[in-house]
Amino acid sequence: MGVTVHASSPAAVADELKNHRPWVRWGVVSAVLVALFFLVAQPLGWILYNSFHDDQTQALTVGNYLRLFTAKGLLQPLINSIVLAFSTALLSTLLGVPLAWFVARTNMPGRSWIRLLTLAAFVTPSFIGALGWILLAAPNAGWLNGLFRAATGSASPLMNIYSMGGAIFVCAIYTVPYTFTIVASALDEMAVELEDAATTLGAGVLRTMMSVTIPMVMPAVIVGFILSFIQGMTLFGVPAFLLTPSGTAVVTTKLAEFYQLFPPEIYMAAAYCMPLILLTGGLFWVRKKILGRKRFVMIGGKSRAGRKVDLKAWRWPALAFALIVPVTAVLLPYFALVVVSLSKAWGQGPSLDNLTLHWYQWAVLDNPATQSAIVNSLAYASVSATLCVLLGTLIAYIVERRLVSGTSFIASLTNFPIIIPGIVLSVGFFAAYTQPPLNLYGTAAILVAAFVATFLPIAFSNGEATLKGISPDLERVARILGASEARTFSSITVPLMRSGLVSGWLLVFIPVMRELSVAVFLITPKTNVMTTLIYNYKDGGNYEAVAAASVLLLVGTMAVVAIAQWVNVKLARHKRDRAEAEVVQ
Template sequence: MFARFRPEVLLFQVTAVLLTLLVAAPLVTLILGSLSGNSHEAFTTDLGFGNFERVLTQSRYLTALLNTLRIAVASTVIATIVGVALAWLVARTDMPGRWLVHLGVVAPFFVSPFIGALAWDLLLSPKIGVLNQFLGLFGIAPFDIYTVGGIIWVMGIYYAPYVYMFVQSALYNLDPTLEEAAFMSGLSPWRTVFKVSLPLVSPAIMSGMLLTFVAAAGQFGVPSLLGTPARINVMTTYIYDLTNTTPSRFNLASAMSVILLLIACAALYAQHRVMRGRSYVTVGGKSTRPKTLKLGAARVPATAFAYLFLILASVLPLLMLAYVSLVPYYSGHISFTNLTLHHYISLIRDNQIARRAFVNTIVVSVGSACAAVALGVIISWIQLRTRAWYRGAVSMALVLPVAVPAIVLGLAIMWTWIYAPVHVYGTTWLLFVGYLTGYLPFAVRSITAVHQQIDKSLEEAVSMVGGGWLTTLRYVTMPLLKPGIAAGWTLLFIVFVRELAISILLYAPGGEVMSVLIYNRWAEGDYNALAAMAMIQVALMAVVIVLIGRVSKSIFREVQAKS
């Protein structure tokens, strides 16, 4: 007898194939392009290592490689120190206003590092920087933001929230009995922190460091904005330049991309080697509240450190951008006599390109986020509820995009879809494909985290009474997955609205999104318009966060009532 046809099995197989092709095809094309001797062809027989030899022997490319490593390592160190310190202060101490510090630390995550760099450009520009002018009143020499140190500073403070979110969650879940045992053994509170608490959450610290390093190495906007005036090049800016020259030199750009990818993979392997063979189990069956450490004399400096970060990472940059967006012309001097909404009105009423970019941003971000969470539900089911032989390939396809720098992935996708028989290249659909390929793992992780908490017996009960997979999904799984879906959708929407590295390579004329338009306005020197667009972008994300937050609360209450 023939086995009964199950539509969900076909759906799972198609999803697995689609996911594998979305990730594998661009990487294969990228590698072939890096080996090609023809700057406009990837699939040729003229393959060799000439492009790599050129990149690794010419001084300008070597300098860019060294700058990339130096900036990525230094900004990762700063982000780790600041992120771990703030996570520990919020999660385990009696520092006042911890909820406010938490909100202030997370806030920079919702602001693109490129937007942050724009603000610090206005604050610390040697000639017109407001903060430099203020410091000059006290005889302090001006700081130059157009340096490697300036790039490291901006990337360090805007990637600190990455480390913070990993470590804070781990510290909250840490079994406090382990720390109590250290106290009983005679360790002081401070030695307990460094000997027990932080080592036990080192997987979270390493995960945050890895994500920060990969993101910093693949960061395009900050080095482009702050490095261009001083001719400081990194690999991402060279990759972008090589694809935008006439004629384009995709082969050299691909070789640099593969080297950047290998650096990211080396960091991933190093993390695996460090963590291999160690046990970090810290959550037991006994539920106890974590012990709050009294800071004592360190309370004032610790609080000052936390609130200083809030001011430097969130308050000061946003105030600077808001001011520049409200003055007729920014000359470097602060004056509140001629504030106007002219730039906002002009963007909304008169600027057709800006209106189109706003609509494109909404459409692509909403569509990509919806598609990602829909695929995330299916992939979560494949991983947790099936024994399919292709689960390993699905898991691998979800790991790779996380380790691939955005600029590298953007180039790989661009070159792949040039050859694709489907007409996607040169359309807004290519942005949709790029977003989905690069950030689908975030949706899957968010949904899987909730799906793991759903008892299988609830889903099995439906099948026992004759219900199919769609019935189970509709009436049991989806209602219980709503919190994870809402969280994943919100995260992806925010990421897509602020995304620059993939967008700058994949957008088509007429298909600009807000991040690309802001970058183009910076290239033209139109600071007032870009500041207004940046504030609109931030306001858009804030509105969505508030709305989804309210929806999530009602969803949470609904799920609690059903459970």
């Protein structure tokens, strides 16, 4: 007995699919819209609502906005934030673009290691990097300053990390991975025929790079600059560690001050969030316009994989430049953190007599707060990444397959948190869910929900990219043969997305593990995570304990990353073996 499938037009097939059990589809879409309302719309609505109310009388007012732009103590942090963000983006671009070119397009030695160590800077929380540089370059006790004084006899430090310059330096080296990754990907995908033509016509390596290569990837360079600017504008940990001791405030640390007052100025904090939202939103709009107008393409031909520019004698100077970020963002701060975590007293400097495992024993075995924070970090990050990928992938499927009308609105609402700084979203969740009827303050639920909302755009984008590589034909055939949407999605689409889902989970897990600004207003001693624990310990001045906790956070994150990568490789290998077996059959 055979099955006869009658040919029909694509429009007829689409209509048939849409008319198949519509109540299931609309039930799922309704659940998605409810989730987006609670995760995105309600917290942002509360920020806007609170910003127009007075903290004392709770009456409707525009006084918060008048105070924001007239009070010197409130306007200066905004100016400081812009200076920090622009300088961070500029330095990050100056380091990241040449680094990407050296790694992607030249025969510089050690390219794979440079790429690996540069991406390790992405895994490293920037505030932990700031902590490492406090140990290295604090004006009085920093080891590098001590060596400088011993070598030169100078009474002045080589570098004062507690300064705007120090904050710019640390922010930049931890935002370089954004520029590096974007530009290196553009270089990897770019055809090389124009470069060959320039070389044939007598252009040297430098002239070819400046007149051909960089203009071809300029959209990627600009996008990297914008992302670095936004990172510099919205970071909380680095300014809190490096600028607060010198009395220099930025927008994010000023927001924290509003909550530390008694009584806290919650409504003023909401108004203070609005310039950040408008600025980051405007920059993302510029980014979208740049990408939308991108016309730097090669027509015809394929790039010849493996072509590398021969740097000749410049290979080693190029390697010295390429080592700047790995050394300053990974090797030096990691060394400082590990040595201090193994020290009885870090001020005595590295020595065999000063070695001890006491702080790891204290953190893992003796201190209940650290034990709880380790468990909470891994649990919250795992649950958040799982929920984020499930929701993001489901939304991506609805949008990409256009199961309902209005998918552009759903996509826009899903992506909206990408323009909201983490600390601003934290303010929104505090306002929305720390009061009746839900009153979630002090629970794991409010933290997980905030993490899911913050990183949902990442999961959604990953799901969209994965689905674009999967033809809908198999889904259409299954639906025509009677399979429901749910069964088609679970039995056909999800297995084909398996490798992408693991990658998406990892892309969410890593930033959740290193996120400080989202959690800073929402944690209690019961729900502390490693990032907030380290932040609080640092104020106590016990750098040995802080370093041990930081090393544990880094090791735990990288262990989970390694396991997830191993699973991803296994899944990819299984998929390839299965495809080869089908070809043989």
